[in-house]
Amino acid sequence: MNTITPETIDKVIGTLKKNEMEAVFFQTAAEAKEEILRRIPPRAKVGFGGSVTLREIGIIEALEKRGDEVYDHWKEGLSKEGRQEVGKKQQRAEFFLTSTNALTLDGKLINVDASGNRVTSMIFGPERVIVITGINKIVKNLKEGLARIKKVAAPRNCQRRKDPTPCAQDLKDLTCHNCKTPARICRVTTIIERRPWGIRDFTVILVGEELGY
Numbered sequence: 115m116n117t118i119t120p121e122t123i124d125k126v127i128g129t130l131k132k133n134e135m136e137a138v139f140f141q142t143a144a145e146a147k148e149e150i151l152r153r154i155p156p157r158a159k160v161g162f163g164g165s166v167t168l169r170e171i172g173i174i175e176a177l178e179k180r181g182d183e184v185y186d187h188w189k190e191g192l193s194k195e196g197r198q199e200v201g202k203k204q205q206r207a208e209f210f211l212t213s214t215n216a217l218t219l220d221g222k223l224i225n226v227d228a229s230g231n232r233v234t235s236m237i238f239g240p241e242r243v244i245v246i247t248g249i250n251k252i253v254k255n256l257k258e259g260l261a262r263i264k265k266v267a268a269p270r271n272c273q274r275r276k277d278p279t280p281c282a283q284d285l286k287d288l289t290c291h292n293c294k295t296p297a298r299i300c301r302v303t304t305i306i307e308r309r310p311w312g313i314r315d316f317t318v319i320l321v322g323e324e325l326g327y
């Protein structure tokens with residue numbers, strides 16, 4: 115959405131609550147990070163979705179430094195099998211932290227995943243899920259959310275990873291080509307319409323800054 119007003123934020127917080135999720139707003143990423151550190155006890159088992167937002171706010175390092183057991187499949191040096199193993203641990207973690215690719219005005223979370231570890235842990239496994247998202251992820255509706263993922267989120271992720279996909283390599287047109295390549299990261303789409311029954315606490319922390327993509 116082009117303009118995010120205080121009324122937009124109130125509306126999204128309200129619709130998320132109606133959808134049986136806890137929703138809170140913080141103006142800055144620093145405040146949101148403090149809130150997450152307050153909610154997660156030391157020595158907890160915490161999994162993370164693949165998320166630029168989480169890296170930008172530095173929450174993984176902060177939790178690890180404090181002594182929490184972190185399951186981060188983006189950790190450098192992990193083999194393919196190692197990443198797979200970490201993904202399974204994420205599903206058994208006490209807390210799962212992630213962002214979302216899009217958040218609609220009527221309180222739905224839309225995500226597109228490649229391997230599925232992020233979207234599965236958002237809906238089953240961990241008892242507590244915390245989604246941290248910047249206001250740049252707010253979209254009008256499902257249609258706009260799905261379009262945002264194909265125009266912004268997925269291409270920028272492919273470009274970050276230097277994937278051999280047209281959205282990362284075709285310098286004349288770095289948008290989605292609906293590719294059929296083995297490197298395609300758009301493989302699973304989920305829409306969370308209400309808190310999944312298996313998740314005891316589902317919290318969305320909305321931050322009044324642009325975070326991730």
Ligand code: SF4
Binds near residue numbers: 279290291292298300
């Ligand atoms: S479908 Fe292919 S080209 Fe389109 S965003 Fe996904 S990976 Fe990129």
